[in-house]
Amino acid sequence: ETFTCTATGEFQGTAPACEPSPCATLGLDSSDGYSHDCSGNVNGDSCIVACADGFSAPNGTSAAAILECGASGYTGSMPTCEPTPCSSVSLPTGLDLEVNCTGLTTGESCMVSCAQGYSGAAANFTCTSLGDFSGQRPICTPQTCDDLVQGLLEGxxxxxxxxxxxxxxxxxxxxGHSLAANSxxxxxxxxxxxxxxxxxxxxxxxxxxPDPCVDNFPSGESFQHDCAGVTTTGVCTVQCAPGYEGSSPQNLSCAASGVLEGDTPNCTARTCAARHLPGMQQGICQDLSFGDSCFTTCEDGYDASSGVQQWTCDLLPGGGGSVELQGSDPDCQPLPCLDNSPVSAQFQDNCAGVTTGSSCDVVCTSDYVGSPSNLTCGADRAFYGSLPVCQPRSDFPVPEVEDANVSNMSNATLIQEEEFVLNLTDFVLNLTDTIEVRGLLSLNVTDAEAFMNDPEALAALKDGLAAAIKVNPAYLTVTVSLTPFTVGNANSRRLASESSALYISYTVIMKKSEAAGLEANPPSATAFEAAISAAIVSKGGSLASKYSVSVMSATVFSISVVDDGNQFSGGGGGAVPDPWSCPPPPPAADAADIGMDGPAVWGAGIDPGWASLEDRSAAAAEWRTHVALERK
Structure with a gap:
């Protein structure tokens, strides 16, 4: 600015506006190894320049310095910053890798690749400011050798x-080859x-x-050959022996399996005509040539009391060259049927003593109605055919409902149990020792009455029970009862039954070996529930959406053995006695105290023993299905 000296002896003018000049920005960043706060400084300001992360000052020198911003820029000594070496500890290791990253410092990179004999893409690793390497380990897989091996000898x-x-x-x-002695x-x-x-x-x-051939040599009187001692890949000749006629000689080759391969000449000998006898197994003694033999046996379902007989295709006496099968005839007698006899209170039959190939009739007993059927005794000594579908007679008497403990129930109604008896079986076992297993279940079912009247649902129920017990459904008899109850006043015994409850009674006929496992480990309520639910789902359609089943209780009550007409009963799995048979009476001194009066005393919490299945009262039903309070 210009100032003028006036007449008054004073300068006149405007003073200039002066500001400190800025210093130029330092051209340094972390890649150069420095960090600083020198941006925007002006004349007279100071700032600090230090070594950035991943860089350090040499021993004995400072890692930071102060710079002064002057009229000509920054003044001061810069620190010496050197990149920090990375530790190899952070590098991947392994026989499958080739790592060449030694001596790298901050910011430097290297490649980690797959070693010789391995395949995979190489990966880049960078030395970070933290002093370790950053990168993704390569995925290296061993290479596979080609199957071709040079220098292997023959064989x-x-x-x-x-x-x-x-x-x-x-x-x-x-x-077809063996190791040499000195190899x-x-x-x-x-x-x-x-x-x-x-x-x-x-x-x-x-x-x-190479090994010598050991199998499939031409055998029999019809051939002669020079195949003895031939080895793998060797060839020999076979031709018809004297006394036989046929085609020209043929060559056989010794295969690696030690078997001579090739076609032998067609040398024909006389053939014996077949003999057929009742009950004798067919197809055994057919097309036998002169000198051949066979053993006759009886068909399945027949017994050869005279034992197996040998027949030989031999010359007829008197010469002439004719041949026939010669030997004693087997005595084949039909055997009686043993398995799948109709065993049920619903049936009566005339199947006792029926033998292989014969039939018998099965009809419903007088308490049931249904069309008769016919069973046939098969070769495996088991009856085959469909059993009658027997339904209870409509005029069969049903006991009245009783419950001595519900005498004061106001507005309480006990509805007579409805029964639906499933088609019993297609086949049941009738062995010398018959195992009969019985049990009870109580179910909680969505719309129990509809379920009970739904044939498809009942079929699923039977399949589920059979799956849980691990038996064929054909050997399972199931009875389903629907028993809705109305709960009385507070002074009456509470009834656990509801309109959604179904009561299941089942009987299964099985072999001793199969019953042993069931007796030792009877299915649980959870197992029954899972099996029945799975059977409902497997039926498809809308069945699974219509019914939801939960098993409240499940008990294998009885396992009975029938042996020559004498029955012995015991608790299933050692759990509870057989509810179908009466328990032995208690000692006289204790009988009065226990009070064996049946359902009349159940409400008092006294355990009277096992109720007869003929008792159809609400209390008896609850006791049998394990929902009675006294069972808890």
């Missing part, structure tokens, strides 16, 4: 298919072959010699 094979680098495999003699089996190794730049199988070869 030598190996199991080296798919062998990978670093692995080994063994040699062996090929089929030994060797191992082949899948190794890197620098000459070809890939992995190869490497190792010595054993010596294997």
């Amino acid at each position: 030598v094979t190996h199991d080296c298919s798919g062998v990978r680098f670093g692995s080994k495999c063994g040699t062996s003699c090929a089929a 030994a089996l060797t191992e082949l190794h899948c190794l890197w072959d620098a000459a070809v730049g890939q992995v190869t199988l490497q190792g010595a070869s054993p010596v294997c010699e």
